[in-house]
Amino acid sequence: MKMYKIFFVAFLATSFSLFSQIPTDFLSKDFHKGRRDALRAKMPVNSVAVLFANPLRNRANDVDYVFHQDPNFYYLTGYREPNGVLVLFSNNQTDENGVSYNEMLYVQERDARAEQWNGKRLGIEGAIEVLGFQMAKNANDFIQTNINFKSFDRIFIEKFNDDYRDSAKNTAEVYDLVSSFKENTAYNPNNFLSPMKKQIYELVKSTPIENSANVAQIIGRALAYDPSLKRDADLMKFKDATDNRLKKELQQKIALKLDAKTTIDIHFLSNNLATLREIKTSEELVLLTKAVRISAIGQVEVMKAMKPHMSETELQGIHEFVYKKYGAEYEGYPSIVGAGNNGCILHYIENSKTKLGNELVLMDLGAEYRGFTADVTRTIPANGVFSKEQKAIYQIVYDAQEAGIAAYVIGESMATPNLLSKKIVDQGLFQLGIINSLDEKHPYYPHGTSHHIGLDVHDPGNYGNFEENMVVTMEPGIYIPDGSNCDERWWGIGIRIEDDILVTKTGPVNLSAEAPRTIEEIEKMMAKKSILDDFVLPNLDN
Numbered sequence: 411m412k413m414y415k416i417f418f419v420a421f422l423a424t425s426f427s428l429f430s431q432i433p434t435d436f437l438s439k440d441f442h443k444g445r446r447d448a449l450r451a452k453m454p455v456n457s458v459a460v461l462f463a464n465p466l467r468n469r470a471n472d473v474d475y476v477f478h479q480d481p482n483f484y485y486l487t488g489y490r491e492p493n494g495v496l497v498l499f500s501n502n503q504t505d506e507n508g509v510s511y512n513e514m515l516y517v518q519e520r521d522a523r524a525e526q527w528n529g530k531r532l533g534i535e536g537a538i539e540v541l542g543f544q545m546a547k548n549a550n551d552f553i554q555t556n557i558n559f560k561s562f563d564r565i566f567i568e569k570f571n572d573d574y575r576d577s578a579k580n581t582a583e584v585y586d587l588v589s590s591f592k593e594n595t596a597y598n599p600n601n602f603l604s605p606m607k608k609q610i611y612e613l614v615k616s617t618p619i620e621n622s623a624n625v626a627q628i629i630g631r632a633l634a635y636d637p638s639l640k641r642d643a644d645l646m647k648f649k650d651a652t653d654n655r656l657k658k659e660l661q662q663k664i665a666l667k668l669d670a671k672t673t674i675d676i677h678f679l680s681n682n683l684a685t686l687r688e689i690k691t692s693e694e695l696v697l698l699t700k701a702v703r704i705s706a707i708g709q710v711e712v713m714k715a716m717k718p719h720m721s722e723t724e725l726q727g728i729h730e731f732v733y734k735k736y737g738a739e740y741e742g743y744p745s746i747v748g749a750g751n752n753g754c755i756l757h758y759i760e761n762s763k764t765k766l767g768n769e770l771v772l773m774d775l776g777a778e779y780r781g782f783t784a785d786v787t788r789t790i791p792a793n794g795v796f797s798k799e800q801k802a803i804y805q806i807v808y809d810a811q812e813a814g815i816a817a818y819v820i821g822e823s824m825a826t827p828n829l830l831s832k833k834i835v836d837q838g839l840f841q842l843g844i845i846n847s848l849d850e851k852h853p854y855y856p857h858g859t860s861h862h863i864g865l866d867v868h869d870p871g872n873y874g875n876f877e878e879n880m881v882v883t884m885e886p887g888i889y890i891p892d893g894s895n896c897d898e899r900w901w902g903i904g905i906r907i908e909d910d911i912l913v914t915k916t917g918p919v920n921l922s923a924e925a926p927r928t929i930e931e932i933e934k935m936m937a938k939k940s941i942l943d944d945f946v947l948p949n950l951d952n
């Protein structure tokens with residue numbers, strides 16, 4: 411073989427193997443189909459569910475934000491592009507050629523020019539071959555749809571955020587898809603009553619006008635829980651009315667609204683998808699466990715690398731470098747790295763302090779791997795050794811976390827870990843004299859401990875009792891900002907410890923256990939050498 415031919419063959423072989431080296435461990439098409447079947451099984455006869463993909467969102471001028479799919483949409487389809495629609499039917503439909511189908515995915519149309527700039531699209535063929543859909547069409551066909559939505563008894567949608575814009579560059583983007591759906595279904599958001607509003611309307615309807623002073627009081631109290639009720643002009647007039655004739659008129663108007671029937675239901679999907687998503691399948695557990703382990707290993711590397719001269723930004727970079735090294739695609743939420751008083755801001759994402767000094771550093775970060783996000787927090791002393799005060803507070807948070815984790819057992823209420831941890835924190839702070847009574851409503855622990863994780867960092871769920879294969883965080887914390895009403899030696903201490911716990915038949919399994927948690931283990935890890943100790947870059951400031 412001539413030399414150039416050998417080169418050519420070698421070049422082809424390398425470029426082919428490079429091209430084929432893309433991640434293949436995403437959720438499988440069978441997983442997504444299984445989830446659609448599970449949802450369909452919950453749908454009543456003659457109903458249809460319509461879900462929209464996320465739109466592309468603009469960052470500035472020619473630059474868009476990195477696209478992220480809506481997690482419910484992803485859960486049901488595996489589609490990772492914007493501007494799609496999933497239509498699921500409870501009963502088989504028949505198309506114009508007599509072919510029967512019970513689902514349809516509308517996708518972005520293939521477009522060579524757009525794909526040259528912004529990357530490949532799956533198109534109809536990809537939706538069928540890669541995602542395993544039996545039927546797929548271009549999104550434009552959803553706008554020209556021949557689906558007769560009026561023929562269904564129920565139409566299930568998710569609440570629209572209405573934060574899509576018409577870029578006018580694309581005639582079948584989410585903005586257009588949602589607009590056409592609204593037209594085809596005579597969508598009217600005023601027909602949807604929240605559960606609280608529904609209850610109040612029923613009360614207004616059923617209470618004789620003579621007794622309506624009571625109802626007015628109840629409306630007043632409900633306003634504190636749901637200030638959006640203020641926008642309900644008739645209800646507000648009813649609350650304040652003194653004239654019985656006016657009250658009667660308003661009562662009739664409200665009764666009519668209560669009876670107005672809409673076939674569109676905005677609760678079914680969120681309720682049923684929460685029920686499905688809160689229990690993880692084995693396929694999900696593989697990916698979620700990997701996201702959590704990557705995040706825990708990021709904490710380990712930072713423990714070894716951290717030095718008082720470093721900045722919050724630099725630490726964030728080390729965590730995120732570990733994520734990328736493992737091929738994680740994103741962070742699951744903006745990384746939180748706060749030294750000292752910054753650690754007392756629960757969702758501090760500026761991460762801009764240039765020197766850690768001898769402070770404690772609170773680091774709440776999670777890798778997103780194949781769509782699944784971890785949520786892991788460690789709080790460690792920048793100089794490698796906890797001070798007496800830091801130790802005292804840390805130990806309380808640790809004990810609260812341990813007590814909580816022990817309650818992650820099947821059948822236990824999901825509210826229990828939080829209650830147990832609050833009790834321990836109250837006692838601990840009281841013993842140290844930071845609060846003056848066990849009943850003091852103090853501001854040092856202003857959040858709960860337990861939320862599901864999965865495709866969302868705050869994954870949907872019903873929050874009843876723990877069940878097998880739930881993955882839930884346990885994250886107590888104590889935050890004593892500068893200027894707090896206690897001895898100033900406690901000021902600027904902000905500590906959260908957060909782990910991701912899998913509920914199993916044999917008890918809780920801490921998926922993030924690779925990141926040390928006890929004071930001794932952390933100090934030991936921080937004393938180790940880091941590969942980054944020798945990573946010195948040129949100084950650009952002189």
Ligand code: GLY
Nearest residue numbers: 743774785885908
């Ligand atoms: N990282 C957000 C949270 O802990 O819930």
Ligand code: MN
Nearest residue numbers: 785883885908
């Ligand atoms: Mn959390």
Ligand code: MN
Nearest residue numbers: 774785786908
């Ligand atoms: Mn967190």
